Amino acid sequence: MGLTLTFRLLHTSDWHLGRRLYGRSRHREQTAFLDWLAATLDAERIDLLIVSGDIFDASTPSHRCQSRYYRFLHRAAGTACRHIVVIGGNHDAPALLEAPKALLSQLNVHVVGRAAKEIEQEVLTLRDAAGAPQAIVCAVPYLRDREVRASSAGESVADKQRRLLAGIKHHYKRVLNAARGRRDRLGGRIPLIATGHLFAAGGKTETDDGVRELYVGALVRLDAGLFGDDLDYLALGHLHRSQRVAGAEHLRYSGAPLAVSFADAGRSKAVLICEWGPSGRRIRELTVPCFQNLDRIEGDLSAIERRLQRRIDEGRPLWVEVHYTGREMRSDLGDILHRLTAGSSVEILRIRNRRQRSQLMRRADRVEELDELTPSEVFARCLAANHVEADVRPALTTLFEEVLQELYESGAASGRRSP
16 A cells, blocks of 8 residues: 555444343443443544445334444544444434434544445545545445345346345445546555445354344345456445455444343453555454353253352353253243342343243144244245245235335335334
């Protein structure tokens, strides 16, 4: 790059403010993270903070969640960090994010909640205190189906998927070309950075990690080639595991900074710091402190009791999910375990009794828990239960998924709660 001055970017995403874990509030934990993040901006002398979507967990966040968010932005604007870029994710309501956009811009907080009508509005030139350009950011948010694809009567699901992919690619091509032109006019030496809230091809997810399909009924995955070979950093959101895209060091998901489920028990979380200077670009992970310990305990009753007792003896606050796999049928499992942990710092949030479920399944054709099914799976069960003829099920399923997609997107766009 030939830079003589250092420029530092901190990349984070998927805060999901307001998210609960089996009914438990995470206000303390989320506030602690934001306090840590604000302090980190100063400690690491960060110039640019990028938040790559899903700031909130719901499109109608509580006043408490919104207050937490705006307090953070106010505090962060008073740190060493000169610029903050926030893009909307699929969980966020664009109208809610963009409502204070003009006011936040006075604090150098740049918000892009939805695809802009004018493509240049997604291309940001960030300048230092002296007015010299430091970086160009393609601030591309989560792209909703109706923003990039014109519907056509009679088109098949495959046609819709192809047109959606083509629309997303066309949008990025236009934004990146506009950014490249602007960088050329500025001398071509400053970092070119892009954002996105999407599912990249090859991205890794896990069961129970809370990642929802972005486009209902279509496994839309974006290839890394979409972004070209001249991008200096890609700050992605949506996937909750920190990971590279196509193995590229500079194409990154930061991952969620807090555990989103018990699948994250014992796993460290991070934010990413990218630094440009005389020696080139350097990217490193900065581990986020654990603000709420989680544990997933599995086994028969004696194994679970032994492990729980060890956790109680440690004396630290802990939330636990129990998976009972013993051969003996124990209808009193919950009573036994809750008596064991009563008065301790260990709290059991969920008990999964596989033996009990196995017994039930032998008495019925199929027993499933509703919270383990997607809306599409529930609809499929409904078709089967009502003996809908097999040859009309695909058409009904397509129509259902179209309606569901519209509910997801219209709910987020208007600030209503999505299904």
